[in-house]
Amino acid sequence: MIYKRQNKNKININPIQAGGILTKDARKTLIEWGDGYSVCDIWYSGKIDKIENPQIRKFINEDLPKFLGSDIARIIGGAREGICAIMHAVAKPGDIILVDENKHYTTILAAEKNGLKVVEVPNSGHPEYKIDVRDYEKLIKKHKPALILLTYPDGNYGNMPDAKKLGEIVIKYNIPYLLNAAYSAGRLPVDLIAINGDFIVASGHKSMAASEPIGVLGFRKKWKDTLFKKSFFYPDKEIEFLGHYQKGAPMMTLMASFPYVKKRVEEWEKQIEKARWFSAEMEKLGFKQLGEKPHNHDLLFFESPQLYKISQKHKEGRFFLYKELKKKGIYGIKPGLTKHFKLSTFAASKEELKKLLEVFKEILIK
Amino acid sequence: MIYKRQNKNKININPIQAGGILTKDARKTLIEWGDGYSVCDIWYSGKIDKIENPQIRKFINEDLPKFLGSDIARIIGGAREGICAIMHAVAKPGDIILVDENKHYTTILAAEKNGLKVVEVPNSGHPEYKIDVRDYEKLIKKHKPALILLTYPDGNYGNMPDAKKLGEIVIKYNIPYLLNAAYSAGRLPVDLIAINGDFIVASGHKSMAASEPIGVLGFRKKWKDTLFKKSFFYPDKEIEFLGHYQKGAPMMTLMASFPYVKKRVEEWEKQIEKARWFSAEMEKLGFKQLGEKPHNHDLLFFESPQLYKISQKHKEGRFFLYKELKKKGIYGIKPGLTKHFKLSTFAASKEELKKLLEVFKEILIK
Numbered sequence: 001m002i003y004k005r006q007n008k009n010k011i012n013i014n015p016i017q018a019g020g021i022l023t024k025d026a027r028k029t030l031i032e033w034g035d036g037y038s039v040c041d042i043w044y045s046g047k048i049d050k051i052e053n054p055q056i057r058k059f060i061n062e063d064l065p066k067f068l069g070s071d072i073a074r075i076i077g078g079a080r081e082g083i084c085a086i087m088h089a090v091a092k093p094g095d096i097i098l099v100d101e102n103k104h105y106t107t108i109l110a111a112e113k114n115g116l117k118v119v120e121v122p123n124s125g126h127p128e129y130k131i132d133v134r135d136y137e138k139l140i141k142k143h144k145p146a147l148i149l150l151t152y153p154d155g156n157y158g159n160m161p162d163a164k165k166l167g168e169i170v171i172k173y174n175i176p177y178l179l180n181a182a183y184s185a186g187r188l189p190v191d192l193i194a195i196n197g198d199f200i201v202a203s204g205h206k207s208m209a210a211s212e213p214i215g216v217l218g219f220r221k222k223w224k225d226t227l228f229k230k231s232f233f234y235p236d237k238e239i240e241f242l243g244h245y246q247k248g249a250p251m252m253t254l255m256a257s258f259p260y261v262k263k264r265v266e267e268w269e270k271q272i273e274k275a276r277w278f279s280a281e282m283e284k285l286g287f288k289q290l291g292e293k294p295h296n297h298d299l300l301f302f303e304s305p306q307l308y309k310i311s312q313k314h315k316e317g318r319f320f321l322y323k324e325l326k327k328k329g330i331y332g333i334k335p336g337l338t339k340h341f342k343l344s345t346f347a348a349s350k351e352e353l354k355k356l357l358e359v360f361k362e363i364l365i366k
Numbered sequence: 367m368i369y370k371r372q373n374k375n376k377i378n379i380n381p382i383q384a385g386g387i388l389t390k391d392a393r394k395t396l397i398e399w400g401d402g403y404s405v406c407d408i409w410y411s412g413k414i415d416k417i418e419n420p421q422i423r424k425f426i427n428e429d430l431p432k433f434l435g436s437d438i439a440r441i442i443g444g445a446r447e448g449i450c451a452i453m454h455a456v457a458k459p460g461d462i463i464l465v466d467e468n469k470h471y472t473t474i475l476a477a478e479k480n481g482l483k484v485v486e487v488p489n490s491g492h493p494e495y496k497i498d499v500r501d502y503e504k505l506i507k508k509h510k511p512a513l514i515l516l517t518y519p520d521g522n523y524g525n526m527p528d529a530k531k532l533g534e535i536v537i538k539y540n541i542p543y544l545l546n547a548a549y550s551a552g553r554l555p556v557d558l559i560a561i562n563g564d565f566i567v568a569s570g571h572k573s574m575a576a577s578e579p580i581g582v583l584g585f586r587k588k589w590k591d592t593l594f595k596k597s598f599f600y601p602d603k604e605i606e607f608l609g610h611y612q613k614g615a616p617m618m619t620l621m622a623s624f625p626y627v628k629k630r631v632e633e634w635e636k637q638i639e640k641a642r643w644f645s646a647e648m649e650k651l652g653f654k655q656l657g658e659k660p661h662n663h664d665l666l667f668f669e670s671p672q673l674y675k676i677s678q679k680h681k682e683g684r685f686f687l688y689k690e691l692k693k694k695g696i697y698g699i700k701p702g703l704t705k706h707f708k709l710s711t712f713a714a715s716k717e718e719l720k721k722l723l724e725v726f727k728e729i730l731i732k
Binding site for chain 2 (some may be wrong): 017030036039211239247258
């Protein structure tokens with residue numbers, strides 16, 4: 001049975017989709033490598049990062065580390081799997097880890113899975129919900145955490161905390177520092193060494209124009225043996241990810257899109273400009289942007305009590321907004337939300353965003 | 367950059383690929399859902415198994431359990447991830463688990479990751495390497511294992527141990543019983559309840575005509591809370607797989623191929639007949655089939671000292687066999703092997719296998 005996707009080729013403002021839309025090359029590559037275990041055609045050495053044709057070795061051992069500013073990079077299933085593996089490697093059950101309050105929920109799940117206690121660095125609350133990285137220091141002194149994590153940016157407000165400054169603080173205490181770059185690596189320049197970090201996790205399907213599930217784990221050399229312990233019984237196999245590299249068609253799409261992704265991060269300033277312009281236009285309509293202002297990321301959160309008021313009288317109820325947008329070919333605001341919602345300006349052009357603004361205007365006038 | 371696959375549409379006798387070749391419907395579905403996080407178009411409830419359009423709810427909650435004979439099924443990344451999760455749920459560090467000597471290497475890695483000790487039920491050695499499931503009983507009495515695992519079949523010899531008889535033994539001791547069906551579910555009928563098992567893991571990319579990475583974990587109701595503990599902080603999220611169901615394009619290909627896969631398992635007798643015929647033809651050429659005889663699976667292992675002898679004088683050395691087969695459009699024997707090799711007759715037609723036999727004949731005559 002063929003399953004068709006309804007939202008294909010529409011205006012996409014979904015924060016978790018905007019950075020994962022495949023390039024044309026990735027789309028063609030996907031269909032080439034769709035068969036189960038197809039990459040095993042070329043995978044005979046037991047080490048996927050030894051393959052020269054296609055150039056997987058160079059991609060994993062040179063291109064990705066350079067892109068992330070890490071010494072070493074590994075292909076994994078996604079950012080959350082990377083976070084969980086890092087926690088497993090550097091902390092033991094009962095240890096405390098220190099994370100920002102804006103963390104992704106999977107950070108907490110990974111800590112629970114590893115039996116770790118989590119202490120949170122609070123954000124500034126409504127309306128900006130900012131993380132001041134200086135607040136890590138007193139909690140480091142108090143709790144002596146086994147790991148520091150910073151979400152860069154978070155997935156709700158798109159706030160960009162000062163990762164570099166946190167690196168300067170953390171280095172004094174000799175605690176491993178993990179940057180969750182699921183919403184940054186592939187959208188904007190990130191550099192693990194420049195921020196003095198130990199680990200970075202990136203998401204192929206969230207921000208690197210790749211097919212789910214795929215991610216990248218970058219780290220400093222010194223962590224290699226801790227992270228990737230070898231099996232006692234199979235000395236060439238690593239235990240943490242059960243002896244395999246994530247591969248398959250998703251990895252091939254990551255490779256196929258990579259030249260394009262490398263270029264697009266250089267145009268990040270234009271993305272910020274577009275996001276700020278859009279935010280300002282939304283505020284002219286009476287919506288309130290939460291999170292940092294001026295904003296530094298395409299992920300934007302809005303309060304919209306006007307829409308909530310409309311939904312209470314509308315025959316479609318709280319689904320009216322979703323349906324109005326759908327009529328115009330615009331997807332990505334969660335169905336049923338009206339009081340507040342998040343969206344991304346990353347994939348949509350300024351023209352498309354103008355169309356979105358028009359829809360909001362029409363709704364408010366009606 | 368577009369990456370082309372060389373081996374596409376060739377005769378495929380690779381044991382880890384033969385059951386994962388996409389159906390036409392899956393290929394069309396793959397390209398529909400290739401974009402990162404595309405399934406989130408339709409995933410708004412927080413529970414992927416609640417989605418009615420397309421019918422993911424029915425697929426996960428009705429079709430898959432019925433197919434595997436389990437009460438409940440979950441989509442996971444692959445069989446190894448399922449094995450690791452089950453070990454994590456039912457055993458604690460230091461516990462002993464009992465597995466067959468023919469187990470996949472990832473069974474051992476999963477045990478190491480969970481801090482478990484492994485006791486193996488030995489096989490019968492050369493030439494059949496059979497597992498007699500009656501041998502589990504004395505080791506159960508001796509070690510009181512926390513988990514029993516049976517590999518059905520193993521990935522080297524394609525031996526099919528008596529899973530049902532093991533169920534009859536295990537039930538007396540009230541020990542959870544896990545069937546690794548990575549090479550069976552999707553190729554032949556399997557039924558967890560019929561064998562009195564507790565858990566079953568299946569592989570979409572190995573045996574269910576799906577795109578990597580995707581698998582299925584089936585289990586009895588009573589294990590639900592043990593396997594899928596909820597987060598204390600996010601009560602609707604399950605910890606083990608960090609709050610997500612494996613989804614994306616691989617899951618959609620699994621669904622797309624499923625009607626076809628359901629049908630093909632009914633034709634398993636024809637597959638056995640083909641495998642036995644091929645094995646007999648190979649033995650006429652002087653090769654020796656190891657593993658069970660008569661054979662009960664498409665995965666076949668051959669000893670071929672004649673080819674090894676040729677390789678020692680051949681200008682291509684040990685790669686001569688791979689290259690000879692490649693010339694004829696036949697892929698799947700590991701490059702460099704000549705002394706012994708494994709292959710699968712699952713995807714190749716009898717006509718294609720005759721072509722393969724001809725190549726062997728020519729090589730031996732030369």
